[in-house]
Amino acid sequence: MTTELNIAFSPCPNDTFVFHAWAHGLVPDAPQLSVTYADIDITNTLAADGAGPEVLKISYAALPWVLDRYRLLPCGGALGRGCGPLLLTAGGPGSVQRASDLAGRRIAVPSERSTAYLLFRLWAAQQVSGGIGEIVVMPFDEIMPAVRDGRIDAGLVIHEARFTYPSYGLGLLTDLGSWWESDTGLPIPLGAIIARRDLDAEAVSGWIRSSLQYAWDHPTDSREYVLSHAQELSPEVAKSHIDLYVNDFSMNLGEDGYAAITALLGRAAAEGLVPAIDPALLG
Incomplete structure (x- = not known):
C-alpha cells in the first residue's frame, strides 16, 4: 500500500470540510495526503491531460474526457438539490x-x-x-x-x-x-471525485467516507482549516456553503445520484457538448 497519495481539490469550504480529517492524519490506516489546491477549471484540465494526481475533484461535465484513465468514486463530491449555478x-x-x-x-x-x-x-x-x-x-x-x-x-x-x-x-x-x-426531477451533479483506475477504488472511497464522517461527528475541528483556505468568506457564509454542498450524496451517490449524472451527460452528448459515454463506465 502506498504511504502517500496525491490529491487535488478546490480550496472551497465543502472540499476542505470533507477532506480535513484525511489531510490531517485523522483517518486510521489511510495514506498521507499530498494536497494541491486548485480551481475546478485547473483540475478538469489536469485530469483530461493525464497529468493529474491519483485522486482529483473535477466537474461532472468533464467526466467524458477522463473515464478511460479515471474511475468515478461514489462519494466525496458535490451533488444535491437547491445548489445549482x-x-x-x-x-x-x-x-x-x-x-x-x-x-x-x-x-x-x-x-x-x-x-x-x-x-x-x-x-x-x-x-x-x-x-x-x-x-x-x-x-x-x-x-x-x-x-x-x-x-x-x-x-x-x-x-x-x-x-x-x-x-x-x-x-x-x-x-x-x-x-x-x-x-x-433529479438532483444537480456538480463536482465529482475521481481516482486513477490502477488504485483500489473501494479503499479510497472508504477513506473519503471516514474523513467525511469525522467531519460530521466533529464539526468544529475543521473550522480553522476551512477558513484558512476561504479567507474572503465569513464563518457564516462558509458554514452555509458546507451545509448546502455536503449532504447525503457526499457519502453515497445512490440511485438518484447516478441517474442525475447519466441524464446530464446524455442530454449534453445529444446537444454535441460532450462525447457520448458508456454508462457502464460510471459504475
Missing part, C-alpha cells in the same frame, strides 16, 4: 433583463467543462433564440466584478457566489439548478 446580470439601461436579451451578448463562465456551463447551454437551447454571442472563461471569483463593472453582460456563478452576489449589486436572471430540477 446562477446566471447573474447587473441591471440598468441596456442590460440583460430576460432570457431573450442574451442573444448576441458576452457571457462569462467558470469553465467550458463545468456542470454550470452544460446546464447553461442546455437551458439556453430552450430559452434563447439566435444564440449566445461570446463565451468568456474566467476564474469564478472574477466573474461577479466583471458583470458589475459592465465588462460582461451576464455571468454564470457557482460556489459561495450564491450567498454573496447581492453585495455586488447584481440580480438573478435564472437559477439553473431550479430549472434542471423542475425539468428532470
Whole structure:
C-alpha cells in the first residue's frame, strides 16, 4: 500500500470540510495526503491531460474526457438539490433583463467543462433564440466584478457566489439548478471525485467516507482549516456553503445520484457538448 497519495481539490469550504480529517492524519490506516489546491477549471484540465494526481475533484461535465484513465468514486463530491449555478446580470439601461436579451451578448463562465456551463447551454437551447454571442472563461471569483463593472453582460456563478452576489449589486436572471430540477426531477451533479483506475477504488472511497464522517461527528475541528483556505468568506457564509454542498450524496451517490449524472451527460452528448459515454463506465 502506498504511504502517500496525491490529491487535488478546490480550496472551497465543502472540499476542505470533507477532506480535513484525511489531510490531517485523522483517518486510521489511510495514506498521507499530498494536497494541491486548485480551481475546478485547473483540475478538469489536469485530469483530461493525464497529468493529474491519483485522486482529483473535477466537474461532472468533464467526466467524458477522463473515464478511460479515471474511475468515478461514489462519494466525496458535490451533488444535491437547491445548489445549482446562477446566471447573474447587473441591471440598468441596456442590460440583460430576460432570457431573450442574451442573444448576441458576452457571457462569462467558470469553465467550458463545468456542470454550470452544460446546464447553461442546455437551458439556453430552450430559452434563447439566435444564440449566445461570446463565451468568456474566467476564474469564478472574477466573474461577479466583471458583470458589475459592465465588462460582461451576464455571468454564470457557482460556489459561495450564491450567498454573496447581492453585495455586488447584481440580480438573478435564472437559477439553473431550479430549472434542471423542475425539468428532470433529479438532483444537480456538480463536482465529482475521481481516482486513477490502477488504485483500489473501494479503499479510497472508504477513506473519503471516514474523513467525511469525522467531519460530521466533529464539526468544529475543521473550522480553522476551512477558513484558512476561504479567507474572503465569513464563518457564516462558509458554514452555509458546507451545509448546502455536503449532504447525503457526499457519502453515497445512490440511485438518484447516478441517474442525475447519466441524464446530464446524455442530454449534453445529444446537444454535441460532450462525447457520448458508456454508462457502464460510471459504475
